[in-house]
Amino acid sequence: MIKCLDKLVVIGVGLIGGSFALALRQAGQVSHITGIGRSRQNLQCAIELGIIDDYTNDFPKALSGADFVLLATPVGQNARILQQIAPHLEKHTIVSDVGSTKQNVINTAREHLGNHLPFFIPAHPIAGTEFSGAGAADPALFKNKPVILTPLPENHAAAIDQVAFLWQQCGAVVSSMTPAQHDQVLAAISHLPHLLAFALMNHISMVSGDQAMANLQLAGTSLIDMTRIAGSSPEMWRDICLDNRDALIDKITVYQHLLTNLQDLLCQSNHTALEQFFTQARDTRHQWQATRKPIVK
Template sequence: MTKMAVIGFGLIGGSMALSWKQARLVDEVIACGHREESLKLAKEMGAADSWTTSIPEAVKDADIVVVAVPVQAMEKVFSDLADYLKPDAVVTDVGSTRMTVIEAARKGLKEKFCQYAPGHPIAGGELPGVAYATKDLFNDKWVISTPTDEMDPEKVKFIEDAWTKAGAKIKVMSPELHDAIFASVSHLPHVLAYALVDMISKEKYAKEKLGMAGAGFRDFTRIAASSPAMWRDICLSNRTAISKELKRYRQGLEELQEAIENSDAQKLEACFENAMKNRRGLVFSASKQDLGKDDGRSKSH
């Protein structure tokens, strides 16, 4: 009988419970959070077998503990649960950033840090909450494992193997590389989408503009509907890497603006041509091939 406690039972925690239950990795799930309404919904949906608002209550009999709260809230959660962990339990998380989350686990769990193994699923959605959780969310999606020297390799392997059995693919890399990559292909696009919708929504003809926008605007800004608390935390947590990406993007925008103002057709077309080729080709084949250079321990199943 394997029991999993999920602290922060929203979109990702709920989807993980459904998916790990379906893969028979766990027999029983206890949902823990501070909003009774969503915990009750988790039970109604069958994502959780029971729920509690008490971390000690959730953790005391659990074999696997998943921390699925916004990243800046993680250190307190790790610290609140450390004293109640069973000696052989494994603690993992699903946070969108790695360096500060691993530091949070180290500080919060203290001597129990040896029971921790990290994981970041590259799947989600813009609508938060357990109501949007699905059992197939992680099928054939990457989960990034970022083990460091002080972690127990057995715990790391346990979590990697579990994600694989649940239908995901594991990619191993350093926390630093993870944060640089996802600052570029996840965090930056979210900041851009939020900035664009925020800017337009404050303009004189905002209602007309937003009311008439077509599919292009919708596609570009879908992610601006995402949870503000989650993305505030990601920006604070990975601020150096995100700031670097923003600077590079601004440079690119300035060059494009100059080309537009100077009617430099060649420069515009060269940029668009390169982007088009990459968007049509590389982006979609990347999920089937490789995410990039790492330590070569890529595992696809």
């Protein structure tokens, strides 16, 4: 039975957790929001911005009467937090997360949540900016953005519906897949691209420091766009990549084969095959751009 929330607890009131809170409040779907987090300054900022009503680091107090807990801290902290909240969850409290990898958080949940597993619904909103913290929260962040649920066989159907409903209230486009499929797809469309951008930036700085900066002054908008995500949080991406390392190691191998193939075509001066390679890429991109739903940047 889908319902408005009496009490939402957001653990990690940053860009994602804060935006979720703001969006639900704007949609009239929640009465009271409690924040939990490491930085008192950030939580104070979240109160001033109207994102949360109060905050505490007292888990029993926070979780008392909560009908929904959103885990929105970096994925590396999932194990510790699930362990901390587990003893204090009320019988029907739904727990969901926002992590960029799903198999690992599910393993962790199986380990720590025990009988509460039917109410743990893994989710991944694919949205973000290069900014972070409560100050960056935006109720429109999820508008037309994908949210992937990776439900477990043990999940209560009503709890899945409730999570899907709340994300829809945030304006998101909700779909479902298996955790394994999620981690494979995200490795291809997000995790590998981040690795490539980090590596590209480091490749350019392999010349001596001054020369690298001088060379970068000559770069056009293409490099600026290609490396924007190399400005992302190293800690966050370390955790995501390690969480999804098996899929990522495979993707790197396949990608390297493509680069070796390009090297061969260059060695052979194979005009035709090189143009075909580029044409295939351009056509895929054009087809994608022609069909994709508008994204509010």
